Amino acid sequence: MKRRKVILAAIALSMLGAMQGCEQKSDKIKIAIVVKNLGNGFFDAAHEGAKEAAKQIGNVEIIYTGPTTPSAEGQIEIINSLISQKVNAIAISANDANALVPITKKAMQRGIKVISFDSGIAPEGRLMQLNPSNAELIGIKQLEMASNATGGKGEIAILSASAQATNQNIWINVMKKGLEKPEFAGLKLVATVYGDDQSDKSYREAIGLLRSNPNLKVIISPSTVGINAASKAVVDEKLVGKVFVTGLGLPSEMAGHVKSGAVKEFAIWNPIDLGYAATYIANEFIKGNPDAKAGGSFTIGRMGTIKIDANGEAAMAPPSLTTKRT
Numbered sequence: 001m002k003r004r005k006v007i008l009a010a011i012a013l014s015m016l017g018a019m020q021g022c023e024q025k026s027d028k029i030k031i032a033i034v035v036k037n038l039g040n041g042f043f044d045a046a047h048e049g050a051k052e053a054a055k056q057i058g059n060v061e062i063i064y065t066g067p068t069t070p071s072a073e074g075q076i077e078i079i080n081s082l083i084s085q086k087v088n089a090i091a092i093s094a095n096d097a098n099a100l101v102p103i104t105k106k107a108m109q110r111g112i113k114v115i116s117f118d119s120g121i122a123p124e125g126r127l128m129q130l131n132p133s134n135a136e137l138i139g140i141k142q143l144e145m146a147s148n149a150t151g152g153k154g155e156i157a158i159l160s161a162s163a164q165a166t167n168q169n170i171w172i173n174v175m176k177k178g179l180e181k182p183e184f185a186g187l188k189l190v191a192t193v194y195g196d197d198q199s200d201k202s203y204r205e206a207i208g209l210l211r212s213n214p215n216l217k218v219i220i221s222p223s224t225v226g227i228n229a230a231s232k233a234v235v236d237e238k239l240v241g242k243v244f245v246t247g248l249g250l251p252s253e254m255a256g257h258v259k260s261g262a263v264k265e266f267a268i269w270n271p272i273d274l275g276y277a278a279t280y281i282a283n284e285f286i287k288g289n290p291d292a293k294a295g296g297s298f299t300i301g302r303m304g305t306i307k308i309d310a311n312g313e314a315a316m317a318p319p320s321l322t323t324k325r326t
Contacts, residue, residue: 028061031282032082033275034075034092035066036119036161036197041250042224043093046118046275050091053279056301060283063087070162070197072096079103083110089282092126093118096164101125113285117278119167120313127285127292129313130278131167132269138222139174141267142247143184146218149244149264153186154217157209159230159247161197161223171222190216195226202229210237221247227266231257269316277303277316 033050035043047064054060063082067074072095080103082090090107094100094116104114104125113127120129132138146156158175160168172192178184190213195202202225209219210233219234221227227249234243240261249257249266257263280300284292291298297307308314 028059029057029089029283029286030061030063030085030087031089031091031279031286032063032065032087033278034078034082034090035064036093036095036165037070037074038066038068040197040225041253042271043275045250045271046278049270049272049275049277050279052272053276053283053301057280057283060279062279067095070095072099072164075100076103079107083107083112086110087112088286089113089115091115091117091130091278091282092121094121094166095119095162097122097166099164113282115278115282115285117274119165121166123312127312128281128294128308130274130281131313131315132271132274134315135167135170136174138248138267139171140178142171142220142222143175143178143187145246145265145267146220147184147187149246150187150217152183155188155190155213155215156218156220157190157213157216158192159202159206159209159219159221159223159226160192160194161226163194165197168222175220195223195229197223197225199225199229202226203233206230206233207237210234210239210243216243219243219245219247221245221249224248224250224253224268227263228253228257231260231262234262235260273303274316276301277306281306281314 050062054062065078075095090112097120100121101124104121108114115128116126117130118132158172179187179189191209193205195205206229219230221230227245227247230245234240234245245263246266248268254266277300284298289298294308294310294312297305300306306314
């Protein structure tokens with residue numbers, strides 16, 4: 001009988017230890033980083049930044065996820081799953097600003113803090129939007145690079161990601177308005193096409209631009225996938241030196257294209273910093289920081305102080321847009 005009591009006591013202690021272990025594990029803060037699509041170098045770099053921030057904050061688990069191809073439907077399915085997992089926060093780069101609102105509203109009703117970064121959700125579907133930099137700066141910089149490549153005149157085309165991508169559309173609108181400025185009067189926009197942030201489709205769209213527009217001088221792609229695909233298309237069509245590609249690219253992916261001559265210059269901010277900042281911001285909302293609101297400002301680790309404007313948006317602090325030249 002005594003032996004049985006000892007065994008039962010040991011089992012009870014074992015179960016208690018297991019339960020405590022589960023409780024400790026469940027106490028970990030879960031921040032989901034939902035990207036436009038997996039296998040995208042830009043978001044892979046953002047993931048590294050998120051992991052860096054999680055390590056600095058402590059007790060944070062990063063759940064990095066996204067659809068295999070960029071679609072709102074894929075992201076909706078993923079967010080539904082994250083709601084079931086009871087994550088603490090979701091930071092998402094949206095494939096569609098409006099289509100995601102119902103599901104992100106549902107998440108917030110369940111107590112999940114939702115922010116968007118890079119490509120925003122409509123205001124009613126998130127707590128705030130983190131922009132990588134100033135939209136005007138990004139759009140005009142791309143026109144400047146196109147103008148530099150053509151000597152200030154010639155036909156240009158835009159190869160974007162998806163037609164629903166919030167950030168892409170904002171930058172494209174800035175570029176279209178920028179073309180009305182005297183310094184860009186010699187540039188003529190002849191087409192805007194969409195590669196949906198997929199390498200093969202972006203490549204086909206770039207080939208289509210090159211073959212349909214014999215006087216084309218520059219393809220601008222504000223997509224790291226698109227600029228890579230367009231550069232390859234220019235090389236494959238033997239148009240290096242006749243048509244140039246510019247836009248937003250990753251140095252690790254663009255080095256060969258700069259060397260080939262398909263690209264004279266391109267721009268990018270640091271996606272590692274973007275993922276880092278998004279994670280810190282999500283954590284501030286989880287903590288209930290009273291300054292995590294429109295008009296508030298707070299510190300986000302090594303990125304310094306970030307200020308949320310009256311529209312619930314903030315630019316990564318400090319804004320960083322660098323140019324790589326031949």
